[in-house]
Amino acid sequence: MRNVNVNSIGEYIREQREQAKISMRQLAQSAGVSNPYLSQIERGLRKPSADILQQIAKGLRISAEALYVQAGILEDRPADSGVRSALLADPQLSERQKQVLVEIYESFRRENAADAGAAETEANGPAELTVGSPGAEAEVLEAVLAAEAEAEAEAKAEAEAKAGAKAGAQPAGDAQTVPKNRSDSASD
Numbered sequence: 136m137r138n139v140n141v142n143s144i145g146e147y148i149r150e151q152r153e154q155a156k157i158s159m160r161q162l163a164q165s166a167g168v169s170n171p172y173l174s175q176i177e178r179g180l181r182k183p184s185a186d187i188l189q190q191i192a193k194g195l196r197i198s199a200e201a202l203y204v205q206a207g208i209l210e211d212r213p214a215d216s217g218v219r220s221a222l223l224a225d226p227q228l229s230e231r232q233k234q235v236l237v238e239i240y241e242s243f244r245r246e247n248a249a250d251a252g253a254a255e256t257e258a259n260g261p262a263e264l265t266v267g268s269p270g271a272e273a274e275v276l277e278a279v280l281a282a283e284a285e286a287e288a289e290a291k292a293e294a295e296a297k298a299g300a301k302a303g304a305q306p307a308g309d310a311q312t313v314p315k316n317r318s319d320s321a322s323d
Contacts, residue, residue: 188208197233198223
Protein backbone atom coordinates (compact mmCIF):
# COMPACT_ATOMS: atom_id res chain seq x y z
CA MET A 136 0.00 0.00 0.00
CA ARG A 137 1.35 3.45 -0.87
CA ASN A 138 2.10 6.20 1.64
CA VAL A 139 -1.00 8.36 2.03
CA ASN A 140 -0.99 12.12 2.10
CA VAL A 141 -4.03 12.96 4.25
CA ASN A 142 -4.33 16.36 2.57
CA SER A 143 -4.67 14.75 -0.87
CA ILE A 144 -7.78 12.72 0.05
CA GLY A 145 -9.34 15.75 1.71
CA GLU A 146 -8.56 17.94 -1.30
CA TYR A 147 -9.94 15.27 -3.62
CA ILE A 148 -13.18 15.02 -1.63
CA ARG A 149 -13.55 18.81 -1.60
CA GLU A 150 -12.95 18.98 -5.38
CA GLN A 151 -15.54 16.26 -6.00
CA ARG A 152 -18.03 18.00 -3.68
CA GLU A 153 -17.53 21.35 -5.40
CA GLN A 154 -17.85 19.78 -8.86
CA ALA A 155 -21.10 18.17 -7.77
CA LYS A 156 -22.23 21.56 -6.41
CA ILE A 157 -23.00 20.08 -3.00
CA SER A 158 -22.47 22.10 0.18
CA MET A 159 -20.37 20.62 2.96
CA ARG A 160 -23.46 20.52 5.16
CA GLN A 161 -25.46 18.62 2.51
CA LEU A 162 -22.66 16.10 1.99
CA ALA A 163 -22.22 15.61 5.73
CA GLN A 164 -25.93 14.94 6.09
CA SER A 165 -26.17 12.53 3.13
CA ALA A 166 -22.97 10.72 4.19
CA GLY A 167 -24.13 10.44 7.81
CA VAL A 168 -21.11 12.22 9.30
CA SER A 169 -20.91 15.44 11.27
CA ASN A 170 -20.21 18.69 9.50
CA PRO A 171 -17.11 19.43 11.66
CA TYR A 172 -15.71 15.94 10.99
CA LEU A 173 -16.15 16.34 7.22
CA SER A 174 -14.50 19.75 7.44
CA GLN A 175 -11.51 18.21 9.24
CA ILE A 176 -11.23 15.53 6.54
CA GLU A 177 -11.29 18.13 3.77
CA ARG A 178 -8.65 20.24 5.53
CA GLY A 179 -6.39 17.21 5.96
CA LEU A 180 -6.65 17.08 9.75
CA ARG A 181 -8.30 13.64 9.85
CA LYS A 182 -7.77 10.47 7.87
CA PRO A 183 -11.15 8.85 7.16
CA SER A 184 -11.71 5.12 7.51
CA ALA A 185 -12.81 2.96 4.59
CA ASP A 186 -16.38 2.98 5.96
CA ILE A 187 -16.46 6.77 6.12
CA LEU A 188 -15.01 6.98 2.59
CA GLN A 189 -17.74 4.66 1.38
CA GLN A 190 -20.41 6.87 2.98
CA ILE A 191 -18.84 10.00 1.47
CA ALA A 192 -18.64 8.34 -1.95
CA LYS A 193 -22.32 7.48 -1.70
CA GLY A 194 -23.11 11.09 -0.76
CA LEU A 195 -21.06 12.34 -3.71
CA ARG A 196 -22.53 9.68 -6.00
CA ILE A 197 -19.10 8.52 -7.10
CA SER A 198 -17.31 5.20 -6.93
CA ALA A 199 -16.05 4.29 -3.47
CA GLU A 200 -13.16 2.61 -5.28
CA ALA A 201 -12.02 6.02 -6.59
CA LEU A 202 -11.83 7.32 -3.02
CA TYR A 203 -10.07 4.15 -1.82
CA VAL A 204 -7.42 4.53 -4.51
CA GLN A 205 -6.99 8.23 -3.71
CA ALA A 206 -6.65 7.42 0.01
CA GLY A 207 -4.16 4.63 -0.68
CA ILE A 208 -6.43 1.88 0.62
CA LEU A 209 -6.50 0.22 -2.80
CA GLU A 210 -3.77 0.18 -5.39
CA ASP A 211 -4.72 1.60 -8.76
CA ARG A 212 -5.14 -1.30 -11.15
CA PRO A 213 -2.13 -1.44 -13.43
CA ALA A 214 -4.16 -3.05 -16.23
CA ASP A 215 -6.53 -0.10 -16.07
CA SER A 216 -3.89 2.12 -17.69
CA GLY A 217 -5.47 5.11 -15.95
CA VAL A 218 -8.50 5.21 -18.24
CA ARG A 219 -11.02 4.47 -15.51
CA SER A 220 -9.44 6.99 -13.13
CA ALA A 221 -9.26 9.63 -15.86
CA LEU A 222 -12.93 9.15 -16.71
CA LEU A 223 -13.94 9.44 -13.06
CA ALA A 224 -11.81 12.54 -12.55
CA ASP A 225 -12.97 14.43 -15.67
CA PRO A 226 -14.83 17.54 -14.44
CA GLN A 227 -16.53 18.10 -17.81
CA LEU A 228 -18.52 14.86 -17.60
CA SER A 229 -21.65 14.38 -15.54
CA GLU A 230 -21.73 11.53 -13.04
CA ARG A 231 -24.13 9.64 -15.30
CA GLN A 232 -21.81 10.04 -18.30
CA LYS A 233 -18.83 8.90 -16.23
CA GLN A 234 -20.63 5.75 -15.10
CA VAL A 235 -21.80 4.92 -18.65
CA LEU A 236 -18.29 5.35 -20.05
CA VAL A 237 -16.78 3.23 -17.26
CA GLU A 238 -19.36 0.51 -17.92
CA ILE A 239 -18.56 0.58 -21.64
CA TYR A 240 -14.83 0.45 -20.95
CA GLU A 241 -15.25 -2.46 -18.54
CA SER A 242 -17.44 -4.33 -21.04
CA PHE A 243 -14.70 -4.02 -23.69
CA ARG A 244 -12.13 -5.32 -21.20
CA ARG A 245 -14.36 -8.28 -20.27
CA GLU A 246 -15.05 -9.04 -23.93
CA ASN A 247 -11.34 -8.98 -24.77
CA ALA A 248 -10.51 -11.16 -21.77
CA ALA A 249 -13.21 -13.66 -22.80
CA ASP A 250 -11.95 -13.66 -26.40
CA ALA A 251 -8.38 -14.20 -25.20
CA GLY A 252 -9.49 -17.06 -22.96
CA ALA A 253 -11.42 -18.67 -25.80
CA ALA A 254 -8.46 -18.32 -28.12
CA GLU A 255 -6.15 -20.02 -25.61
CA THR A 256 -8.47 -22.96 -25.10
CA GLU A 257 -9.02 -23.44 -28.80
CA ALA A 258 -7.02 -26.51 -29.77
CA ASN A 259 -7.11 -26.12 -33.55
CA GLY A 260 -5.93 -23.10 -35.49
CA PRO A 261 -4.08 -19.96 -34.45
CA ALA A 262 -5.11 -18.06 -31.35
CA GLU A 263 -6.52 -14.63 -32.12
CA LEU A 264 -7.57 -11.74 -29.93
CA THR A 265 -10.48 -9.84 -31.41
CA VAL A 266 -10.98 -6.29 -30.29
CA GLY A 267 -14.70 -6.41 -30.80
CA SER A 268 -17.26 -7.21 -33.42
CA PRO A 269 -18.84 -4.41 -35.47
CA GLY A 270 -22.19 -5.23 -33.88
CA ALA A 271 -20.78 -4.78 -30.39
CA GLU A 272 -19.11 -1.51 -31.37
CA ALA A 273 -22.40 -0.22 -32.79
CA GLU A 274 -24.15 -1.23 -29.57
CA VAL A 275 -21.62 0.68 -27.49
CA LEU A 276 -21.88 3.71 -29.75
CA GLU A 277 -25.65 3.64 -29.38
CA ALA A 278 -25.29 3.48 -25.59
CA VAL A 279 -22.90 6.44 -25.57
CA LEU A 280 -25.14 8.48 -27.84
CA ALA A 281 -28.20 7.61 -25.76
CA ALA A 282 -26.39 8.66 -22.57
CA GLU A 283 -25.31 11.92 -24.18
CA ALA A 284 -28.84 12.59 -25.45
CA GLU A 285 -30.24 11.84 -22.00
CA ALA A 286 -27.74 14.19 -20.36
CA GLU A 287 -28.50 16.93 -22.90
CA ALA A 288 -32.24 16.50 -22.37
CA GLU A 289 -31.78 16.73 -18.59
CA ALA A 290 -29.64 19.86 -18.95
CA LYS A 291 -32.17 21.42 -21.35
CA ALA A 292 -35.09 20.63 -19.04
CA GLU A 293 -33.19 22.08 -16.09
CA ALA A 294 -32.32 25.23 -18.05
CA GLU A 295 -35.95 25.63 -19.17
CA ALA A 296 -37.17 25.16 -15.59
CA LYS A 297 -34.74 27.82 -14.36
CA ALA A 298 -35.72 30.20 -17.16
CA GLY A 299 -39.39 29.64 -16.40
CA ALA A 300 -38.86 30.26 -12.70
CA LYS A 301 -36.99 33.50 -13.41
CA ALA A 302 -39.66 34.78 -15.75
CA GLY A 303 -42.43 33.75 -13.36
CA ALA A 304 -44.00 31.81 -16.18
CA GLN A 305 -46.44 29.03 -15.54
CA PRO A 306 -45.60 25.58 -16.87
CA ALA A 307 -46.95 24.91 -20.33
CA GLY A 308 -50.53 23.70 -20.37
CA ASP A 309 -51.67 25.19 -17.04
CA ALA A 310 -53.09 28.46 -18.35
CA GLN A 311 -54.17 27.29 -21.77
CA THR A 312 -57.82 27.09 -22.65
CA VAL A 313 -59.13 24.69 -25.20
CA PRO A 314 -61.32 26.48 -27.73
CA LYS A 315 -64.69 24.96 -28.31
CA ASN A 316 -65.29 23.66 -31.76
CA ARG A 317 -68.29 24.92 -33.69
CA SER A 318 -70.42 21.85 -33.10
CA ASP A 319 -70.03 22.28 -29.31
CA SER A 320 -70.98 25.97 -29.42
CA ALA A 321 -74.03 25.30 -31.58
CA SER A 322 -75.44 22.85 -29.03
CA ASP A 323 -75.02 25.31 -26.11
